[in-house]
Amino acid sequence: MHSDIRVCESWSDRHDRPVYTLTTRCPECGGNAVNSAPAPYDPTDRYGEYRRALKQRAQE
Template sequence: MGQKIRKCKNCGRYTLREICPGCGGKTFSPIPARFSPKDPYGRYRRMSKKG
């Protein structure tokens, strides 16, 4: 397969393309980053979620 699913920022539609076929907006990968216990920015990310 090789391709990863992508989600449109505007309409929320899922596709395999870089541009959404429905609205023409940009798409992004909805898959979260892999967890790592050595994450150097984890502390800052958790602080930004609190405030």
């Protein structure tokens, strides 16, 4: 699944809120706009356990 809605790639640095658009450029700053949809969930992900363990270690 791929979303047509895009968000400014550097919104956290340049804007005080996410800026959404349907084009490939941010309407406010002219920067790149990227897909705003999250990655699809895959229940057969063989490396999910390791990724979650690394994420948990990084938070500690």
